[in-house]
Amino acid sequence: MTFKQRSILPxxxxxxxxxxxxxxxxxxxxxxxxxxxASSLSWAAFWHIVTSPRxxxxxxxxxxxxxxAALINxxxxxxxxxxxxxxxxxxxxxxxxxxxxxxxxxxxxxxxALTTIYSTHGWVGRYLDSIGIKAAYSxxxxxIALTFIGLPFVVRTVQPVLEDLxxxxxxxxxxxxxxxxxxxxxxxxxxxxxxxxxxFTMAFARAIGEYGxxxxxxxxxxxxxxxxxxxxxxxxxxxxxxxxxxxxxxxxVFSFTMLLAINLLQKWSSRHHHSGGTPEAVEGxxxxxxxxxxx
Amino acid sequence: MKRVSLMLALLxxxxxxxxxxxxTLLNVSYDPTRELYQDYNAAFARYWKAKSGQxxxxxxxxxxxxxxxRAVIDGLEADVVTLALAYDIDAISERAHLLPANxxxxxxxxxxxxxxxxxxxxxxxxxxxxxDWDDLVRPxxxxxxPNPKTSGGARxxxxxxxxxxxxxxxxxxxxxxxxxxxxxxxxxxxDSGARGATTTFVERGMGxxxxxxxNEVLLGAKDLxxxxxxxxxxxISILCEPTVSLVDKxxxxxxxxxxxxxxxxxxxxxxxxxxxxxxxxxxRSEAVARKYGxxxxxxKLFTLAEIIGDWxxxxxxxxxxxxLFDQIYQPQ
Numbered sequence: 001m002t003f004k005q006r007s008i009l010p011x012x013x014x015x016x017x018x019x020x021x022x023x024x025x026x027x028x029x030x031x032x033x034x035x036x037x038a039s040s041l042s043w044a045a046f047w048h049i050v051t052s053p054r055x056x057x058x059x060x061x062x063x064x065x066x067x068x069a070a071l072i073n074x075x076x077x078x079x080x081x082x083x084x085x086x087x088x089x090x091x092x093x094x095x096x097x098x099x100x101x102x103x104x105x106x107x108x109x110x111x112x113a114l115t116t117i118y119s120t121h122g123w124v125g126r127y128l129d130s131i132g133i134k135a136a137y138s139x140x141x142x143x144i145a146l147t148f149i150g151l152p153f154v155v156r157t158v159q160p161v162l163e164d165l166x167x168x169x170x171x172x173x174x175x176x177x178x179x180x181x182x183x184x185x186x187x188x189x190x191x192x193x194x195x196x197x198x199x200f201t202m203a204f205a206r207a208i209g210e211y212g213x214x215x216x217x218x219x220x221x222x223x224x225x226x227x228x229x230x231x232x233x234x235x236x237x238x239x240x241x242x243x244x245x246x247x248x249x250x251x252x253v254f255s256f257t258m259l260l261a262i263n264l265l266q267k268w269s270s271r272h273h274h275s276g277g278t279p280e281a282v283e284g285x286x287x288x289x290x291x292x293x294x295x
Numbered sequence: 296m297k298r299v300s301l302m303l304a305l306l307x308x309x310x311x312x313x314x315x316x317x318x319t320l321l322n323v324s325y326d327p328t329r330e331l332y333q334d335y336n337a338a339f340a341r342y343w344k345a346k347s348g349q350x351x352x353x354x355x356x357x358x359x360x361x362x363x364x365r366a367v368i369d370g371l372e373a374d375v376v377t378l379a380l381a382y383d384i385d386a387i388s389e390r391a392h393l394l395p396a397n398x399x400x401x402x403x404x405x406x407x408x409x410x411x412x413x414x415x416x417x418x419x420x421x422x423x424x425x426x427d428w429d430d431l432v433r434p435x436x437x438x439x440x441p442n443p444k445t446s447g448g449a450r451x452x453x454x455x456x457x458x459x460x461x462x463x464x465x466x467x468x469x470x471x472x473x474x475x476x477x478x479x480x481x482x483x484x485x486d487s488g489a490r491g492a493t494t495t496f497v498e499r500g501m502g503x504x505x506x507x508x509x510n511e512v513l514l515g516a517k518d519l520x521x522x523x524x525x526x527x528x529x530x531i532s533i534l535c536e537p538t539v540s541l542v543d544k545x546x547x548x549x550x551x552x553x554x555x556x557x558x559x560x561x562x563x564x565x566x567x568x569x570x571x572x573x574x575x576x577x578x579r580s581e582a583v584a585r586k587y588g589x590x591x592x593x594x595k596l597f598t599l600a601e602i603i604g605d606w607x608x609x610x611x612x613x614x615x616x617x618x619l620f621d622q623i624y625q626p627q
Contacts, residue, residue, distance in 0.1 A: 053625065112494070121500040137484050137501075216491070219484040220442060222624035233487070235616075237361045237445045239368075239386050243616065 031252065038245040049246045054222055055231060061139060062228040063254065066207035069146035074200045077154025078192065084155070085162040099155050102148055107212030114145055115217045137219030142227065145214045146207040153206065154199030161195040162188075194270040201262045208255055318554050319352045323373035325360040325447060325537070326490055327511050331409075331574040332377070338570055339561050343554060351554055359488050360447035361386070367393070367542065374546045374555040377539040379447030381405070382606035384540050393544045407536035408562035409576035412596055413455035415527040416496065416505040416512050423503045427529045428459040431504065432477040439502035440482055441492040443613075443620055448489035450614065452506040455533040457613070458602040462531065472619060479623045497524075508535070513575040513590065528592040533599065537576075 038046065049055065084096055102110065118125040118135035128135045135141055165188065173183040211229040218225040228251055235244035324332060336353040343351045356363065356371070360379035367373045368391040378384055381399055388394050399406045417425050423436055431438055441449040453475075460474035461467075484501060486492040489508065493515070496505035504527070512526055539559050546552040561567050568578040572587040584591075603609045613619045 054621075115499060119499040119501060136499075215487050220487060221483075221485055222621075230487070234442070234444045236365065237359070238610075238614065238616075239361070239365070239390065240616065 058228040065142040070204035073203045081158040111213035111216030141217040150203030153203040157195045157199035320374045324377040325379040381538045409571035437502040439496040440506040442485040445487040451535045510575040531595040534596040
């Protein structure tokens with residue numbers, strides 16, 4: 001009852017009810033079916049399936065490649081967002097729209113296109129091959145595909161924050177004697193960090209579940225380039241529903257834990273940023289003040 | 296009031312008779328039969344119209360064989376299934392009980408109206424001199440074949456190689472295992488399906504040899520570019536028997552049993568056999584086989600029963616988790 005009084009807008013009960021029903025229908029019920037199906041296995045059988053050498057190798061690849069791809073996207077996504085917000089150049093609108101293409105493109109098409117380019121006879125692959133780098137049909141190929149599909153996330157989360165960031169703040173920082181690196185690391189970075197982290201999380205989560213594009217470029221070799229979603233499909237193809245869901249459960253638990261951890265980190269970082277608790281942040285505190293006033 | 300009820304009765308009768316005049320079948324099939332059933336459905340519709348006066352409209356669904364079987368298990372209302380492996384139809388019988396376990400004995404030739412085999416496609420001029428299964432295990436040969444765990448065609452590829460090694464070594468399973476392990480060491484990419492493997496070989500230029508369905512290679516010979524590839528036929532290969540069955544419970548529910556049954560039986564008729572042959576499936580009918588003899592390469596064929604047994608056994612030994620195929624990739 002107390003939270004009802006706190007709310008200024010009416011309709012809290014209705015909207016909360018709707019939210020819970022909607023989330024249950026769309027997310028919870030399908031996911032709990034997964035757990036239910038997996039629970040038809042005995043604990044020993046479950047453990048045997050999810051810790052088989054092949055499954056372990058596939059987790060390493062899926063989570064490792066997803067992490068690398070998300071880190072690449074974090075760095076280059078921020079760079080892209082920066083360029084798209086801060087500079088004007090001919091064709092900017094077109095570049096801006098191109099960022100969203102990996103969202104819209106069917107993943108199989110992306111996979112086929114990337115494989116064409118990066119295979120040993122492809123436009124890029126042949127040059128990489130000549131210096132001894134195998135792009136397609138290797139773990140590198142998996143990273144390439146996951147980087148491609150995760151590109152829009154960081155750009156699209158950081159872009160609006162950068163747009164809202166006043167140029168005057170940087171000018172003020174400069175006039176107060178900050179050098180360029182200080183301006184970036186003390187003024188700009190703290191403002192965009194929560195958004196960048198959100199983008200990173202989304203890119204990471206998207207990459208973990210990706211199947212369509214990766215199966216074309218990875219080569220699908222057991223123990224080497226076999227991603228976990230493929231292992232699940234393989235089990236389904238053999239009518240091994242329980243085995244497939246067992247591995248799916250492991251992925252779900254892994255992913256959920258990681259997303260939760262990143263969310264907590266994000267919360268912590270934004271609180272840390274807002275309170276400006278550390279001594280060295282005090283200097284930047286004055287610069288930040290106007291932003292809070294607006295918000 | 297009387298007129299209204301009369302009209303209603305008339306409408307009802309009309310709708311009934313139109314239902315009797317039109318019947319829709321769903322044939323759930325696998326990937327490479329697309330062209331075959333396109334032709335066959337038209338021929339059967341003509342035949343059925345002449346025979347019963349009914350207009351039959353046949354809908355087709357194509358996809359990976361076991362994926363299709365799973366769709367039927369999960370409720371896709373197929374009147375008939377025409378899949379790559381008997382094992383996939385077994386799965387429908389076993390898991391969803393939509394058809395009796397003895398389904399394979401209900402039609403001639405173990406319910407397999409047409410057959411095919413496994414042959415090789417190599418680069419033009421055969422630069423690596425690949426002539427038989429033995430050449431595939433030579434060091435330095437790159438073989439393109441899909442993953443037998445996810446592709447029905449790839450299971451036949453695997454079994455073709457196994458049968459060769461098994462027969463050549465006088466039934467010595469350990470020697471055959473060794474052969475298979477060497478063969479799959481030469482496979483740089485395991486695509487998830489047969490079409491994907493063909494793309495890898497043809498479009499990406501990967502590998503020296505593609506192991507594939509005979510009907511796919513012959514049908515696609517023109518599209519693939521005859522100036523770029525040569526067909527190589529091994530000394531012996533496996534007789535692939537794609538199977539067909541009525542899905543009893545669905546057909547009974549929809550009231551289509553008679554027409555669905557006729558649909559499958561007509562596959563064995565001279566016309567059905569000829570359409571299969573034209574689409575590069577080996578016909579069962581000897582007369583039709585003679586007529587189209589020139590288009591099929593001469594190759595000695597062995598059956599799955601000769602080298603292993605039935606599909607249940609084959610799957611358990613070779614493709615189940617921890618089976619022989621997994622052992623090839625398991626770290627020693």
